[in-house]
Amino acid sequence: MAKRPESIQRVTAPLRALAQRFAFLFLLLAAGTVLMVGKADPQIFDRARMWVTDTSAPMLEALSKPVATGAAIVDEARYLVNLREENVTLRKDNARLLQWQAAARELAAENARLRELLNYVPAPEAQYISARIIADTGGAFVRTMLVNAGKRDGVRIGLPVVVGEGLIGRIVETGERASRILLINDLNSRIPVAVGQNRDRAVLAGDNSSQPKIIYLAANANIQLGAHVVTSGQGGVFPPGLPVGIVGGTGANGIRVETFVSQSSLEYVRIMDLGLAGVLDEAPRQDQVRQEAK
């Protein structure tokens, strides 16, 4: 390629530098504008965001597999090392659980008799959608995760997400192939809960740390360390009775809850669908009716 004559270069070079600087400032301004627009109308970018997430979902799925396999190998090694101790502990647990099983059977029978007496109408059965976590947020101030189940698997906004031990969070965005979970630790997460034996009503608020705190508790409520925290079902978003954690500290820091679920061990999660209307639904009823009609 022939070099441009020097005279033209002398003119275009400063112009090009100016254009570059102008482009940089323009882009900086554009980023600030996008931030402000997103604050004014949070839903405006939702479709674009989910489109990008959907497109990246297959790649994220493929990439998260090797790390999961590596973690599984480390777990296997650790498991083999602790085999004997674990065996002893498990035998003791087994004996204790057998006693609980007998008690549970008696309680179930009594429950059935009482229900018959009261003509009790049972709550609707939950349907579960299984999904795998394909992306953990890398941000310092955001606690969300991506899972590989989307609208085509029946996921809707607002559905609670659980694992065996308890509640993790709820769905806040769904695309065709992937969805985003807002964890209970996140700043924006507010969950109505019931604390302790008295089932005092309160709200579990996350603050980006590993121990969310309890707010809006009645002044005369007496909360003790170790009290169980479960969802209260108020607002219709979460079904009642989902285990959340136990009270871990009641100091000056506020009442902190140690969640049952430790996020580092999350790989597979279950999304609960109870057919509840809730306060967050967008247009779920038609989809459900259409699916049932099929």
Added chain:
Amino acid sequence: MKATVWQRLDTLLRNTTPVLITLCMVVAGVIPIRLPEASFIVPMLALMSVYYWSMHRTELLPAAAVFVIGIFQDILTGAPLGLNAFILLGVFGICVTQRRVFYNKSFAVVWWGFMVVAAAALLCEWILMSIYLEMFISPKPALFKYFMTIALYPPIAWLFVRIQRSLPQENI
């Protein structure tokens, strides 16, 4: 000598390497690693990449690419759209204008510069998130992330240096 199709493709790939590397760093930052408090441990890889490449090969990392990469990172991590774009562009601007300060200086100076820039970036992110959410956020989660980021800069930079050596010479 007329370049063949393969040579031109090779040149094209080498010229887009910094952009591709930064994109890979963004994706690497969100891969789930099953360690406790993983979210606090993962360093800000995209920040390292933008800092390094905007200082050493500015012409291969245009501002528009940094903007798009920032938006992509916002979407993947669930942050408010535009937050990381703004911060990465800020880092890009600082590096491009301060290039001459770091020209031909030792690696320790570059690393020290990174510590300052990373601190400014995290401070900016904290302020913007606090304003965005209209509440006071504890800065503690960011502190650990900051130390991990500056501690892991040398090995990542070493990797970048190796990659840079394989790129075509810049025509100043």
